[in-house]
Every structure is written in C-alpha cells, then in structure tokens.
Amino acid sequence: MPAPPVGVVGLGQLGGSLAAALVAAGRPVQGWDVDAAARDAAAARGVEITRALSGVVVLAVPLPAMATALDGLTVDPGATVTDLGSVKRPVLETVGATAGSRFVGGHPMCGTERSGHAAVDPDLFSGARWAVCLEPDTELPRWLRVAEVALDAGAAVVPTTAAEHDDAVAAISHVPHLLAAALAAAAGQAGPLALALAAGSFRDGTRVIGSDPGFVRAMVTGNAGPTAAALARVQEQLARPWTDLVADGHAVATRQHGRRDVRVPLERAALLALGRAGGAITRRRAAFVEGWVPDQA
Amino acid sequence: MPAPPVGVVGLGQLGGSLAAALVAAGRPVQGWDVDAAARDAAAARGVEITRALSGVVVLAVPLPAMATALDGLTVDPGATVTDLGSVKRPVLETVGATAGSRFVGGHPMCGTERSGHAAVDPDLFSGARWAVCLEPDTELPRWLRVAEVALDAGAAVVPTTAAEHDDAVAAISHVPHLLAAALAAAAGQAGPLALALAAGSFRDGTRVIGSDPGFVRAMVTGNAGPTAAALARVQEQLARPWTDLVADGHAVATRQHGRRDVRVPLERAALLALGRAGGAITRRRAAFVEGWVPDQA
Incomplete structure (x- = not known):
C-alpha cells in the first residue's frame, strides 16, 4: 500500500521543513499557508499548493491558531489529523473535539530560535525525538500513519499520551x-x-x-x-545544600547511556511502556516496530 | 621601558593558555606547575620553566589551592602578584593578606567545560572581558602592569573592585x-x-x-x-506573572548596544566609573587608557 499524501498546513520553519523533508523522502506532499511568500517557497521545493488536503493532515501553526487552522480548507473525511504543537492537552481538547478519533497529537522536539519559511531546513528533524500521542481512544492504524510521517522525516518516534x-x-x-x-x-x-x-x-x-x-x-x-x-x-x-545540588545536577547532565535494540508489538500498552522507559521507535515493520531503549531500562 | 616578565603558576587550561598567548605576544614568560606533563607542554610552547619568578606573577590555580600556590617558589620581592580566580573577595583576604599592596586580583571571563593542559588555547582570551581589581589601596602602577598582561593576551580590561x-x-x-x-x-x-x-x-x-x-x-x-x-x-x-517575566527576560537577552570610544585618565574613580558603566579598556597609552562604553552610558 503506497504511503498516503501528507498535507501540511502552515509552511513556516517547522511545517516548511517537514514538507521539504517528506518531498526528499519521496512522499507526495500538499500544503497551504496564509502567507503567499511561504506558499511560493514551498512550491519551489516540490510541494503541491492546494486548499484540498487528504491523507495525513499536519497542523504546523502556532498554538493560538491551532483551533482555526483548517478554516477555509477542505479536508478529506477519511484524513488523519495531527499537529506539531509544543503542548498536547490543549490541542487534544480543541482540535480533538472537532476531529474526534481522526486526531493524533504530535510534537517534534526540535526547532531553533529562528522562525518563518526562510529558516526551513529539510534536515531539521534528522535524529530528533518526535512524540506521537496514543490516547485510550486513538485508532492504532492512524497512530501508525502519523508515526510513519515522523520516521520519513528522519525522527525517532516516542509513543506517549498528551498528559505524560x-x-x-x-x-x-x-x-x-x-x-x-x-x-x-x-x-x-x-x-x-x-x-x-x-x-x-x-x-x-x-x-x-x-x-x-x-x-x-x-x-x-x-x-x-x-x-x-x-x-x-x-x-x-x-x-538543597549547594554541594549536594551541584553533585546531583552534574550526574544527570553528564550521564551517558548505551542503547539496547528492541522490537515492540503494535499494542498500546507495549508502545507506551517503551516511551516511559525513555525509548524510541526508528522503523515500522508489518507486525511490529523496531527501536531502542536506554541500557538501564 | 620593556614589559616585565610574567610568571605563571599553574599551567592548566587557563594558565597554560595565558602563557602561550603571552609568548605569542612576544613577552618573556616563566612558569611552574606541580605536574611534570604540564611543565613539559608549556616548555614546548616557549615558557621558561623555573621556580624563581619575577615581574608579574599570575596565580592560575584552583580557588582552594590559591593560598598555598607560591609554596616552594621564590618570588622577587618587587613582583606584582595577580590571580585568575573566579571569586575575588576570598583571594584578596588570603593572598592579599600575604602579598599586601603587591596583590592585584584578576578574573578573565572565559574558559570552557574542558580543563587541564591538553585544553590550552592561545586564543582563549581573545576578545574576552578581564576584570582587574582596583581596591582603595591598590598601587596604580601595579594595576596597570596586570592590565597590560590581560591586554597582551587579547582581552579587554574591566576595572572593578573585588566586592563589585x-x-x-x-x-x-x-x-x-x-x-x-x-x-x-x-x-x-x-x-x-x-x-x-x-x-x-x-x-x-x-x-x-x-x-x-x-x-x-x-x-x-x-x-x-x-x-x-x-x-x-x-x-x-x-x-512574577509569566507573561511579564517572558517579555522582560527576552528584552534583556536580546538587547543590542552600540559602543562609544572613550579615553580615561589614570585615576581610580574614573577607571571604576568606566567598569560600572559596562565599559572596558582595550589599549594602554602613556597618560591614559583607551576603551569603550555601551552607547546608553
């Protein structure tokens, strides 16, 4: 089954970088931005500029704009909706209230002090962690579709819940x-x-x-x-006494872990346990995912 | 009058880098370290290894070792003694108690998480600020000798007191x-x-x-x-309310100042006023020093 198209709403630093990374990975990418300059820059990188989105729709807009990001756009009723917001409970409460079980929250742990489409970097997500939320009512096939977008962008997926x-x-x-x-x-x-x-x-x-x-x-x-x-x-x-504080802070800041490769079945509890242990997923297989956990886990 | 020799006690990252910078600037440099490997590394960079020091003697040892840094060494009675410690009142109280008005505290604002003689970098002080302490009883000619060491290492001198x-x-x-x-x-x-x-x-x-x-x-x-x-x-x-805190913190962190060139007479009050205004000295002249202050000062 070919990978579904990805529709990126908001083509600034994060959205534009994601679109560019997915184009480079060979996925069909659609996109929209209210700013014509951002649309033109994305089009020059191979993004199909359209108001009609399907497949996996990624809301790459600032948190205050999240609830209205799809206004004026047409979204295929079967599409899975995700976002790149830095906080997940409020987005689940707003976007999730509209999109229902079609919504799967996400948060790539990257970005810089720079912003806007001029800061686009197709390698922005390479090696980064990308939290993808697995709530009790999340449909696992949709979760996997969002996880595959993150993997295709070069990130490692951390299964978690909005609250955690x-x-x-x-x-x-x-x-x-x-x-x-x-x-x-x-x-x-x-x-x-x-x-x-x-x-x-x-x-x-x-x-x-x-x-x-x-x-x-x-x-x-x-x-x-x-x-x-x-x-x-x-x-x-x-x-605390400064001597203890300095010793403990130094220990955490300089701790080095090895990694142990793991396979995790496509089950919510097992996936969330991987995330809680500090692990991440690096590859989707047919019946499981591959990844790693820190040595001590 | 030729510049006096500089004797560096402790040839780790800071002391070794200072010795290397001063050799590169053409000053005669003596040095000592309890560690033979540090002495050998400094000797290879042109430092005369000796226990008999004169001119400007720089204590480049950790704070707990400051009081005993000169044990076993011979220091010319006319020598000016300075240090590179990150705190100045305690060093003034210990080393200053022994060396009296021959002591002028100093602190170059640089260094990295690395340490030891393997981390020596002759450019470490280039463009850095270097606080040189001017107490009420500091002899101005000795203060200038220490300031010239900092300038020769490529730093800009900030006149201040140990307390400030x-x-x-x-x-x-x-x-x-x-x-x-x-x-x-x-x-x-x-x-x-x-x-x-x-x-x-x-x-x-x-x-x-x-x-x-x-x-x-x-x-x-x-x-x-x-x-x-x-x-x-x-x-x-x-x-404070987070909105105010974020706005004020952002304003301080991103503030950009221009600089205004100034000449400052060789007088304690004028030199300290320059330091309090956020300025620094970049050049010694016969009857004054040259430097700059931030635009708003």
Missing part, C-alpha cells in the same frame, strides 16, 4: 524557558557591569529566551499546571 | 551554575521519558553544570553571600 507528554516537556522545555527569562531579567537589574562580564554560562543559560516571546508565552501558559509543578520541583532543588 | 566583581559574577555566572544544576536534577527526578524528550533548551540550560563539580562547588561556596542574594532576585522574578 505535557508533564515531561514542562520539566525539560517550559521550565528552562522560564529560568532563562528570570536569569536574564535579574541580570538586567544587576546592571551594566554584570552584563559586561557575562560570558559563556550566561549566554547558554539565557539563549532560549531569545525565542519569539509570543511563542514562549503560548507554550508556558498553555501548559500552566504541569509547568508550575515542574518549576516547584526546581525550587525544591534550589533549596 | 563578586556581586556581578554571582548574577551572571554563579547563579547560572546553580540553575543548571537544579534544572538537571529536577529533570532526573521527572524520569526517562522527560530525559528522552530533552532537546535544545534543556541542553543549553544544563550545559554549564557539565563542568567539574569541584570547581563549581568552590566557586559558589566561595561567593556564598552574593550568590544567595542573586539567587533570591531570580526567585523574585520567577514569582
């Missing part, structure tokens, strides 16, 4: 944005001498808050509960 | 190390799924805690008061 995803990214993405903002704002208060002496540790610690503030705001407020909980856990760490 | 330096680096270096440790430790608690999804913002936010934990511990505990105060200011930021 949102808790995890609060700890490793949303809280880092808030810490970077607080570090920068406090250094700004400390004055010109401090900013003049700022070197590598300050640049690394504040880099991520160079991103578009609207994007960051939508992300942290869209995942407010888990982010507040994860921030509280960081605050608990900061209250 | 320690407050500033708490905000832009020591607190970032603690935030990185807390972020990593909390993510470790969050579990394998979170660590598997960790991407750019987590790597940037935790990179600095990959450094040697002994070095980080000595730094934060050696500057405990200012670091605790700076951490409290970050905590206040984290308690």
